[in-house]
Structure formats: C-alpha cells, structure tokens
Amino acid sequence: MRAVRFHGRGGQGAKTASRILGTAAFIEGFVAQDSPIYGAERRGAPVAAFTRIDTVPIKQRGVIVHPDLVVIADASLVGDPAARVLDGIDDRTAVFVNSPLTAEQFQAQTSLPGRLTTLDLTDIALQQFGKRGAISALLGAVAGRLVGLRRDSVREAIARELADLGLAAPAIKRNQTVALQCYEAVQMVPIDTGSREPAAPVQLRTPAYEPPTRGTARISAAGNSILRETGGWRTFRPVLVPDKCNGCWLCFAYCPDGVISMTKDDRPVIDYTHCKGCQICVHECPTEALVAEREKEGGVAWKAK
C-alpha cells in the first residue's frame, strides 16, 4: 500500500490532486481510494485529502495517520498547528513541498523531518498560466511521479478529473502539458515500503460527568480562536487609509468575525492574526477608507501574523 496525504488551502486543488492520483492509479490497474476532509470553511482554510493505492482491496478509511508520502501545496501550512501537516511524519516519510527553496534550505528553515523534495509549483503556474490559481494537476502529477505511476496514466487522469470539474479542452491540455513538466522536474526521493509495527492497544479513559458549564458545547470567552489563526486564509487584506476614515463604526458592526476593534478616537484596528480577508468591511466602508491589498505568498499574512 502507498498512502499519500495532501495538504493545501481551500481553492488550491489538494482534493482534486488526490483524485488525479487516485484515478491515475486506477487506470494502471491498482486498487485506489481517495477522500478529502474539510470543515464548514472556505477558500484559504487548511484542507487535507488522502489517496491510498494498493494491489488488493483496501481495508482502510478516512484520515491517513502514517503517510508514506505527504504533498504540501502551501508551505505556510507547515507552521500552522491546526493544519496538522506534521502528524505521523518520521524520517522515513517522503515529503514534497511546493516551495522556491531547495529541499536542504527548506529542511534547515523548518526542521521538517522526512525525505524532502521541493519544486516551485506556484512559480511554474504563474509563468505558464499567468495567474495563481489551482495547482491540482501539478500536485497530482508530482505525487504520481513520486509513487511511481506512469506518465500516460497521470496525463489521462488529469483529463478525466479536470473535465469532471467543467474545464474546457484547451485549459485541460495546458494543465496536462505543465503538469507533465513538473512530473519530469521533481527530484525523486525514495518511498519506504517497509511494514509498520502493529499498533499497541490504547489506554481507554471514560470521562467523568462535569457540570454543564464545562460539559456543554458552550463558548463564553471572547477572542477564543487561539488554536486556529485564521489570518492565514487571506488572499486580500483590508488596510485602513486613516485620512479617509470618518469614524462611523460600520466596519466594526459588519465584521462577521469580530476582528475589528475601535480606538478611543473611533478608528478601526484590525486583528490580522484572525481576519479571514472576507472584505465585507471594505465593501461597507462609506468613505473608501478601507482598501483591499493583495497578500503575497511567503508574506506576513501567509504566516498568519
């Protein structure tokens, strides 16, 4: 069995990549299984997807706890504990990161364990497509190469999956071409085929009854999104032009996430650690005192600070 886990942000194509890999394996006659997991969230939020490949029926479901290969579509996820990118990665795990850094540079910077390989898929996408959109075909092709699938099956899988998403034939063709360039370009790392020790039985614990103040799904604390720094989800950030602000508090009232607070002299202060970049404040501001600025990958927002 090959177990591949994809990490990305909503909109990057991690789920489609897992399907491209699953379909490519299926085309080659393997038994495949792919599935995504995500919350009630949106573009920019961490998502994960899983592909299993085997020669016999797969007796597994859902989350891959011990991946053989981890494909990271967005390097900023490595530092986000909520994304759980590092779960189950050890020295034997093959890890691909979409990054302009070399594997050595990246490893030095993040002390990520595993057998690392990198390629700047974002840059390739920007150069070839002229925009930073979904990189599902590129991720799928890289993963296909790393697990040892053939070029032709990857090419065919990209066609099937992107057609399924409603892409036009020329766009599919472009994706195939660029994806296969990545297929060739990615530096190979060995994938461990060794079997794992069977799990030891866990120690079960029966929770005791607690009073309803604790035992009910109830939130009374403000500013409680500490484990999840949603600032990393932004593509655009709202920025204040102080001269234009008339102090009307509308941005404060409209912010759906309560990340805008007001100063004593009626000026908004935005908590960029948690602002998801929905731009409602920009839209509602009557004096255009809030403007949307593009976040840059690797920039501050992408590290959620």
Added chain:
Amino acid sequence: MEGEMMTGNLAAAWGARLADVDYVPAFPITPQTEIVEALAKWCESGAMAARFVTLDSEHSMMTAAGAAAATGARVFTATSSQGLLYALEVLYSVSGWRAPLVLVNVSRALAAPITLEPDHNDVLAARDSGFLQIHAETCQEVLDSILMAYRIAEDERVMLPVIVNLDGFYLSFTREPVIMPDPDQVKLFLPPFRPAHLGFKASAPHALGVAVLSGTPYSYFRHQMHLAAMNALDVHREAAAAFEQLFGRRYDVVEGYRLDDAEDVLVMTNAFASKGKAAVDVARAEGKRVGLLRLRMIRPWPADAIRQALQGRRAVAVLDQNLSPGQGGILFQEIAACLYHESLRPRALCSFIGGLGGKNLSEGELRAIFEQTAEAGLSGKGIGPILLYTEAEHREMVQLQVLAGGLKS
C-alpha cells in the same frame, strides 16, 4: 373520593401551572389541544404569570421552547404524534444545549394510515434524542410527573429536557379524580430555576451548541449527555422521596404489581397498564402466579430495576404498544438486552404487539398473553412478536377491504 374530576390533558396543564412556568410556546394538535387551550386561558386571565405564544409549527414551537430555556426561563410545551416528529430535529439540539424544559407528549399513532388514537411509536421515536422520558398511567401521575420532571431536569447533575408521556383518549380525554398538590408545597418541591450554564445577559454573551467539527469534542459532549441521563436515575430517586414526603404519593422508575412470588411477569407501559393489573388480579384469583412490571421511566433506561424485578422469573412477556417494522416490539429488545448477562434470567422471553392505533386491549387478549407466556416458560422457548389480533377482527378487516376496493366478497 378525594380530589376533583379531571382529564389527563387538564392534569398536564395544571402541572405546568403549578410548576409556575415562565413561557409556553404552543401549537395545537389532537389529542393535545386541550392542554394548550387551558394554558392560553389561564395566561390570558392572569391566573398564570407565563408568556403564552402560538407558533407556526411544532418545529418553531420546539425552537422557541429551547431558546427560551437557554435564556434561563422555565418552559413548558406539549405536542403529539406527527407534531413530535416534526419537532424531532430540534429535540436533539435542545438536549445538546442542556436546556431542561418539559415537553408533554400525548401519544397518538403515526400516519400512514392516519388515525387519532394512541400507540407509542411517536414518543419512542424520540427515544434517542437526549430527552428523558417518563410515561404515565393515570391522570394523577401525569400532573405529579410534570412536577417531578422539572425537579429532575433542572438538577445540575442532569440538565436535560424531559418528555412526560400520556396516552391520547385513554388519559388525555379521560376524567378521573386528581388530587391537586398545594401550590406552596410545590414551591418547596421546586426551587426557582437558576442554571449556571444558561441565561441571557447582553454584557456577557455566550454561544450554545457550537460547531465542533471534529470527533473528539463531539464524542465528549455526547457522552456527557449520556452521563447526565444516567445521573437522572439517582436524581429521580431523590425527587421521588421528596415528593412522597410532601404529597404522600410515591413514584419509582418502575412499578411492580403483585410481583412477589410471581412466576410469570407481564411488562407494560402507560395507561393500558391499568388493564394489565386488572388481568393480573383475575389470573391471581384463579391461582396463577403472575405479576406486572410497569416501566415508568424509559430514558434513562432503568436496567438495574428491571433486572431486579425480572430475575429468576419463569417467563416474561413484553407487551409493546408500538411496532418497529422489520424488527418487532421496541421495548422487548431493550428488556432482552438488559437481561442477557443475568445468570437467573427468565427461561423464556415473549414479545406481544398490541394496542396499535389505540386498538382496545381486551381481557381475552390479556388471558391469551398469560396462557402463551406460561407455556413458553414451561418449554423454555421464547415467542413472538405476536400481534394481538383476533379472528373476529380479521372478518371485520376483510369486510372493509371489500368495501374499500369495491370487491365482491
């Protein structure tokens, strides 16, 4: 005779009135309507200080009820049958909020085909909702159970909503003497509702029933509801003792009737248990050693009390006034499950299905149950599910089919 003549519905309304509830969201449905009519009248006249609001459906009614309880108000509402099912989605939310309101369900069999008379498929559909369930046999028990329900629900060890069930027609529209508890003593029995985890304060907002989107917190909170429901067994015992002290009437989670030395035991719930007791008397008079176990609390499931009452018996018959198509009697399954590990478990378990759609439970049917149960006890082989349905009834049925289909007989 002490007390006054009162229907089960009016007794339910008096339960809410004596509990001094703050809020009554309502939607009428036969055979429950008389309850909300009485409450509407009392709220209008000022006899009750509660706010009475009519909603557009049972779904809205339960939502309003749960939301009001979440602000710390004491809430009462009532429904029946299709209405309970329409509200079902909200029941799960309200119990998850740990909002301890009391809902009276007047049992009525479910469509289709449509009918007005009772069986328990409606209330048992809410079996897994996190609401506790108390099923009443008499109009007096309806009133008393509502008072006990508030006391149990509002206990910090429980904080779960409660359904008090009564049978449509057989209790809802049936008058019998009911002793009215003294309002001052009710105040002693039911202290004001002051929940720590609920309430409404603009300066201290809180969110209930939040999204958790991960199995771990979800598991924890659902398991807390299970523990809370199980705590209700002890809390019920305490409430029963306090109730007995103040009002002189005692209610336990199960009621044994002539169980001493009984070889065979019939298990029943709700109003028809009265008829079961009469049948026990008849059989006893003939020298048969039979008894009856009435289940009063269905959730939490009083497994220990049931085991204690049924261990060592020759045979046990469960009369389910419900039918799970493709399975059989619902309570039979639960009785069987809780007896499995009992070394002195009965030699035979018998499952009977009767009283569906309010079909009368006849003396002859009860005799047949005792007879077949005794035989099963002797042979050591359980039977059922057996439908209580006779040759004469079948002839009536055929006649109806002929009429409905325009057939020649």
